[in-house]
Each structure stands twice: as C-alpha cells, then as structure tokens.
Amino acid sequence: AQSVTQLDSQVPVFEEAPVELRCNYSSSVSVYLFWYVQYPNQGLQLLLKYLSGSTLVKGINGFEAEFNKSQTSFHLRKPSVHISDTAEYFCAVSDTFTGGGNKLTFGTGTQLKVEL
Amino acid sequence: DGGITQSPKYLFRKEGQNVTLSCEQNLNHDAMYWYRQDPGQGLRLIYYSQIVNDFQKGDIAEGYSVSREKKESFPLTVTSAQKNPTAFYLCASSYKGGSTEAFFGQGTRLTVV
Numbered sequence: 365a366q367s368v369t370q371l372d373s374q375v376p377v378f379e380e381a382p383v384e385l386r387c388n389y390s391s392s393v394s395v396y397l398f399w400y401v402q403y404p405n406q407g408l409q410l411l412l413k414y415l416s417g418s419t420l421v422k423g424i425n426g427f428e429a430e431f432n433k434s435q436t437s438f439h440l441r442k443p444s445v446h447i448s449d450t451a452e453y454f455c456a457v458s459d460t461f462t463g464g465g466n467k468l469t470f471g472t473g474t475q476l477k478v479e480l
Numbered sequence: 481d482g483g484i485t486q487s488p489k490y491l492f493r494k495e496g497q498n499v500t501l502s503c504e505q506n507l508n509h510d511a512m513y514w515y516r517q518d519p520g521q522g523l524r525l526i527y528y529s530q531i532v533n534d535f536q537k538g539d540i541a542e543g544y545s546v547s548r549e550k551k552e553s554f555p556l557t558v559t560s561a562q563k564n565p566t567a568f569y570l571c572a573s574s575y576k577g578g579s580t581e582a583f584f585g586q587g588t589r590l591t592v593v
Contacts, residue, residue, distance in 0.1 A: 373520065396579045407570055407584035415579045454522065458579070468582055470522040
C-alpha cells in the first residue's frame, strides 16, 4: 500500500524568506506525485505534479518541487514566500484503480504560516 | 465556467438524521470521489465511482452511501449509522488514469448538533 509522510505539521516563516515543505512517499511501483494547496474552508487546488521526465517540476505561484527517487522524496520549495502563501499544503501519491480512476493517497498536511 | 459544485457549503444535522450532500461536475470526467477531512488527518477516501451506475467503497465507507445515476452527479448520504459525522467533506473528479489530476469542489462543512 502506498503512503505519504509530511514531516512537518506546521512551518512558520517570515515573508520573503525561502521555505521547504517536506514529503516522503512509500510505494513499490512507479508513482505520480502531486502537491495541492488548500486555503481556509475551501477545496484543494493543484500546485504541481510529477509524472515522469525532469525531476525538477515547476508549478503555480512560484513553487517548485524536486522528485528524488533514491530518497523517495518530493519536497516543495519556494525561494521567497508572500503573506498570501499562508495555507495548508498536501502532498499526494497516485495510483490507478482497476478499471481506471485515480486513487490519491494524501499526507496529513503542512500548515504554512507566513509572518510579516 | 467548468468545475465542481458542492452544496450546501454549511450543513447542520441533528443526531439520528440522514443528510445528503450534493456534488455536480461539468468537466465531463468519468471518475468522481468523496473525501472526508479532519484536522491533522489529511483526506480519507469514502467512496469513488469510475462510471455511471457503479461505485466502490473507499477506506472509510461505513455509515455513508452514494449513488451515481448521472455522469455529472455523485451525491453522498451521511446516515445515522455514521458515529462521528462532523467533518469537512470534499468531492473531486478526474479523468481515468493515475497520472491525471483530481479537481476538487469547495467542500461542505457538516456539523452534528
């Protein structure tokens, strides 16, 4: 069974500082990896995804993530955060149900709090 | 605009009552999903459907039921058998295949009073 571990439940950071949100996954097969962002009382929005190819993936809002197969990690980074980046971030690994469909397994989330 | 619509946004239920959460999508996606979100636990899959008139249990299906009579609609009923129904419920949809992203609705917050 697949699993996702987000090592930090909360990450406080000052505005304009860099940030890294950590994600490790467990899977015995090739995986597809995703980062989603959730603002308070809203649904999830896709930030970026890794399917194959280049291990450095760029997403929206200046975020990027690096896939590291040997360390089974998919850490999310941003070189300079803004107050509007305050949100909860979820890492997810995907597999395919028999017959199609997208089985997403989520981590427990990391609350990013950007302070002035 | 294409997307997923969940209604209502907030829902209050008395203990012992069944309640139905609505989810509609106009993205022409075959697959639809219901997740439950609790603080510190991430998202857990309740039910999913890959085609009309077919659905499968997820990891925490007990106390819930669904139907998929139309491609666009996937309502979730929280029954009185669900012991702890207060939570944030998210509906999602996607094309088939593990490499496709899931699109999420804005969620319904259910509170049992």
